[in-house]
Amino acid sequence: MSLSLDGIGLVHPNGQRALQRVTLAAAGGERVAIIGPSGAGKTTLLRVAAASLRPSEGRLQALAVNPWQLSARALRRLRARIGVVHQAPPIPPRLRVVTAVLAGRLGAWSAGKALASLLYPADIAGAREVLARLDLADRLFERCDRLSGGQLQRVGIARVLYQGPELLLADEPVSALDPALADAAVGQLIAQSEASGATLVASLHAVDLALKWFPRIGGMREGVVMFDVPAREVTRAMLHELYATEGAVLPTQGNDPSALAPLQTLAQVVPIARPGCR
Amino acid sequence: MTPADISPADRARAAGPCLTCVVVTLALVAAVIASFAYLRIDYRALFATESLRLMAKFIAEFFPPDLSAPFVAKVAWGALQTLAVSALGTLLAVVAGGVLALPASGRFGTAPRQAARFGLNLLRSVPELVWAALMVLAAGLGPFAGALALALHTTGVLGRLFAEALENAPRDPERALEAAGSGAVAAFAYGSLPLVFPQCVAYALYRWEMNIRMAAVLGFVGAGGLGQLLYFHLSIFQQAQAATVLLAMFVLVFIVDSFSSRFRRGLAPAYA
Amino acid sequence: MKTPTLAAPERDPQARRRATGVLLGVLVLWPMLQLAEFRPAALFESGNLKVMGGFLSAFLPPASSVEFLGLLLKATLETLAMATAGIALAFVIATPLALAMTHSLSVSRIGPGPGRWRGEAFRHGARLLLTLLRAVPELVWALLFVRALGLGPAAGVLALAITYGGMLGKVYAEILESSDTRPGRALLEAGSGRIAALAYGLLPGAAQELASYTVYRWECAVRASVVMGFVGAGGLGQLMDQSMKMLNGGEASTILLTFLLLVLLADALSAALRRLLA
Numbered sequence: 001m002s003l004s005l006d007g008i009g010l011v012h013p014n015g016q017r018a019l020q021r022v023t024l025a026a027a028g029g030e031r032v033a034i035i036g037p038s039g040a041g042k043t044t045l046l047r048v049a050a051a052s053l054r055p056s057e058g059r060l061q062a063l064a065v066n067p068w069q070l071s072a073r074a075l076r077r078l079r080a081r082i083g084v085v086h087q088a089p090p091i092p093p094r095l096r097v098v099t100a101v102l103a104g105r106l107g108a109w110s111a112g113k114a115l116a117s118l119l120y121p122a123d124i125a126g127a128r129e130v131l132a133r134l135d136l137a138d139r140l141f142e143r144c145d146r147l148s149g150g151q152l153q154r155v156g157i158a159r160v161l162y163q164g165p166e167l168l169l170a171d172e173p174v175s176a177l178d179p180a181l182a183d184a185a186v187g188q189l190i191a192q193s194e195a196s197g198a199t200l201v202a203s204l205h206a207v208d209l210a211l212k213w214f215p216r217i218g219g220m221r222e223g224v225v226m227f228d229v230p231a232r233e234v235t236r237a238m239l240h241e242l243y244a245t246e247g248a249v250l251p252t253q254g255n256d257p258s259a260l261a262p263l264q265t266l267a268q269v270v271p272i273a274r275p276g277c278r
Numbered sequence: 279m280t281p282a283d284i285s286p287a288d289r290a291r292a293a294g295p296c297l298t299c300v301v302v303t304l305a306l307v308a309a310v311i312a313s314f315a316y317l318r319i320d321y322r323a324l325f326a327t328e329s330l331r332l333m334a335k336f337i338a339e340f341f342p343p344d345l346s347a348p349f350v351a352k353v354a355w356g357a358l359q360t361l362a363v364s365a366l367g368t369l370l371a372v373v374a375g376g377v378l379a380l381p382a383s384g385r386f387g388t389a390p391r392q393a394a395r396f397g398l399n400l401l402r403s404v405p406e407l408v409w410a411a412l413m414v415l416a417a418g419l420g421p422f423a424g425a426l427a428l429a430l431h432t433t434g435v436l437g438r439l440f441a442e443a444l445e446n447a448p449r450d451p452e453r454a455l456e457a458a459g460s461g462a463v464a465a466f467a468y469g470s471l472p473l474v475f476p477q478c479v480a481y482a483l484y485r486w487e488m489n490i491r492m493a494a495v496l497g498f499v500g501a502g503g504l505g506q507l508l509y510f511h512l513s514i515f516q517q518a519q520a521a522t523v524l525l526a527m528f529v530l531v532f533i534v535d536s537f538s539s540r541f542r543r544g545l546a547p548a549y550a
Numbered sequence: 551m552k553t554p555t556l557a558a559p560e561r562d563p564q565a566r567r568r569a570t571g572v573l574l575g576v577l578v579l580w581p582m583l584q585l586a587e588f589r590p591a592a593l594f595e596s597g598n599l600k601v602m603g604g605f606l607s608a609f610l611p612p613a614s615s616v617e618f619l620g621l622l623l624k625a626t627l628e629t630l631a632m633a634t635a636g637i638a639l640a641f642v643i644a645t646p647l648a649l650a651m652t653h654s655l656s657v658s659r660i661g662p663g664p665g666r667w668r669g670e671a672f673r674h675g676a677r678l679l680l681t682l683l684r685a686v687p688e689l690v691w692a693l694l695f696v697r698a699l700g701l702g703p704a705a706g707v708l709a710l711a712i713t714y715g716g717m718l719g720k721v722y723a724e725i726l727e728s729s730d731t732r733p734g735r736a737l738l739e740a741g742s743g744r745i746a747a748l749a750y751g752l753l754p755g756a757a758q759e760l761a762s763y764t765v766y767r768w769e770c771a772v773r774a775s776v777v778m779g780f781v782g783a784g785g786l787g788q789l790m791d792q793s794m795k796m797l798n799g800g801e802a803s804t805i806l807l808t809f810l811l812l813v814l815l816a817d818a819l820s821a822a823l824r825r826l827l828a
Contacts, residue, residue: 050457051457052457076459076460076461079456079458079459080458080460081459082458083458084454084457084458090450090451090453090469091451092451092468092470092549093472094472094473094476094549095472095549095550096549096564099468099550103455103460104458106458106459106460106461106464106465107458108459109464111461111463111464114460114468115463115464115467117550118467118549119568120562120568124561124562128560140560141564163458298826302823302826309634310635310638312631313630313631313632313635314631314635316627316628317632317635317707319704319707329699332698333699336698358585359585359586361585362581362582362586363585363586365582365586366582366583403810403813404806404809404810405773405776407777407780408776408777408780408790411780411790411791412794415605415794415797416593416598416601417589417592417598418592418595420587421585421586422589422592425586425588494687495687495689495690498689498780499780502587508690509693512697524686524690527690528686
């Protein structure tokens with residue numbers, strides 16, 4: 001198991017409960033999309049999976065170890081094998097794109113090499129190759145504060161692609177991209193997973209993107225996993241129940257309801273796993 | 279509110295200035311008068327014809343300033359030495375202040391933060407000239423003492439400014455890098471340093487400018503440069519030479535002033 | 551996304567500029583170190599170590615004989631008196647110059663009316679005079695006045711008056727211009743005299759800031775008075791200079807301690823006064 005969350009719960013210091021009895025497992029090379037309304041706890045889930053946030057309850061295994069029982073050095077090495085794409089990339093504005101991308105491998109580089117790379121980038125070709133996959137190769141030497149929001153988000157993705165992790169966690173990685181670019185970017189994440197055998201868990205707000213690219217969909221709402229099924233078994237009814245709080249129109253990347261047309265409307269499905277029905 | 283509602287006390291209070299203001303103003307005036315009285319400056323002697331005449335004679339001896347080539351060369355050398363002292367002192371302070379800013383910004387805990395801040399405040403509170411007098415004892419007469427004095431004082435100033443900049447910078451980029459397995463040094467260099475870099479460069483350049491002025495006068499206690507020249511020539515009553523040195527000081531400050539605003543306005547380029 | 555078309559890896563465009571900068575820095579560094587007679591070994595030379603060591607070891611216990619403390623008290627009062635008298639004189643010098651320089655009190659600018667160029671020239675003249683007063687550091691003035699008038703606080707008071715007069719004047723004019731100038735201007739337009747316009751129009755709004763800056767300058771003057779004592783202008787500075795020339799560490803440490811306390815006190819007093827004014 002590349003990632004295993006078993007009964008994970010998390011309560012914030014201010015008393016607010018973010019996750020409740022979340023159980024999710026992904027084998028090596030699997031690709032899972034997590035969908036759900038805002039505030040469902042998708043980001044928190046990914047942060048727990050990335051060993052950035054310590055769960056209050058439950059058992060966590062990332063890349064077959066419990067991160068919170070490791071020594072500091074071993075934890076650091078583990079984190080270098082896990083890549084996180086943030087929704088808003090935390091990149092200092094004055095950094096150039098090339099340096100921001102190369103920062104992906106800081107976990108593998110020594111301090112000396114890292115500092116030297118600040119003066120002269122250590123692997124320009126590598127950075128260029130990764131940026132080319134996201135159509136940003138021509139922005140290699142520009143400052144990040146000269147980029148648009150969507151371009152910056154793609155730089156964040158490029159950084160993780162350059163890192164080449166075994167477990168790739170993406171938190172709404174394409175929220176600032178227009179439909180065509182978003183589709184292509186998700187495609188690149190999938191390609192990376194296929195090429196390197198990495199496990200990919202991505203939270204997405206747009207349901208059509210999730211259904212198009214991911215063979216397995218998990219639905220979260222209010223800190224609870226409502227369903228965890230293969231993509232072809234997702235019905236319109238399940239989605240409407242999931243997004244009940246967000247109104248009758250399901251969120252799609254292109255705001256085009258017909259994008260969800262292929263969904264089954266009849267319930268020829270496995271019963272939804274509801275909490276309390278277990 | 280009709281006039282009948284206002285009590286006499288309120289009316290009295292509204293009519294004149296507040297009591298505290300009056301008391302404070304009187305206290306200040308009293309303090310000023312007391313100061314002049316305490317100093318017991320003999321005004322009559324100061325402004326008597328005889329002393330005015332002596333003063334005029336003293337001023338007249340400054341003109342014309344000694345502009346002979348060898349002496350001007352000597353003064354120019356002194357000016358360069360002053361510049362070098364200020365540059366070295368500021369450079370040392372940037373390094374030391376940068377190092378001390380890390381604990382002072384709270385990155386290693388509360389106790390190191392208090393200790394570092396205390397140390398920086400101590401360095402800052404002692405004026406450069408006092409440091410220079412101390413450094414002359416430690417390192418001997420000459421410009422090195424001046425550079426050390428500037429370094430010590432400026433470390434206190436820059437260390438505190440750097441620490442505040444670090445504290446105000448968001449920690450997200452650095453934390454994100456650490457969460458991706460980066461070591462602490464690399465995470466700092468890629469995550470937090472780019473955020474504070476332009477501001478710290480601006481502070482350092484501003485302090486260098488002020489240190490040039492300071493370096494010129496540190497020579498009064500033996501720390502080399504234009505100050506030492508001025509002190510020397512004044513103590514052997516060579517007013518004409520002193521005038522040249524004063525002129526050089528003026529020119530130096532003028533040049534620095536003209537360049538500083540232009541230089542500082544040019545934004546620092548990309549960080550890395 | 552385009553399929554990546556890799557050109558040969560480019561060089562970092564910033565590389566040349568950075569290399570030049572580093573080269574220039576190195577070229578300048580060596581002469582600078584020579585000029586400043588950079589010799590860290592000097593700190594550890596036996597002669598210097600002995601002197602410094604002896605001096606520092608005498609720091610404790612700090613001198614506390616009654617006779618010395620009496621001298622100390624006198625010197626402290628002298629420093630305080632020097633600072634206060636100096637600021638008072640500086641105020642007397644600064645005020646008329648500031649009023650002459652500020653264009654919030656300029657009648658000829660309204661319109662603009664007659665005498666505009668004359669007024670402009672007059673203001674430039676006042677500004678130039680203030681700049682000249684500020685140009686020479688107060689320590690240099692102090693040295694000159696000590697040579698002219700002999701040792702003692704008179705030199706310090708005059709030095710402060712001149713330089714701080716220049717500083718106060720410039721800042722007073724700026725404060726008068728940056729606060730709300732409309733009441734003053736309205737009075738000038740109604741034909742009132744400049745003093746009346748100042749008193750009734752500008753001062754009510756600007757008085758607090760003016761007073762606050764003056765108190766701040768007083769605090770700086772206390773520090774400067776100690777420093778000027780080193781060139782013979784009396785007070786704590788002269789006492790400390792004497793003690794250090796005699797390598798009397800005990801006295802020097804007491805004076806240093808007193809100085810730090812004095813600065814702390816002045817800081818607290820100034821903060822309290824400024825809070826009172828707010």
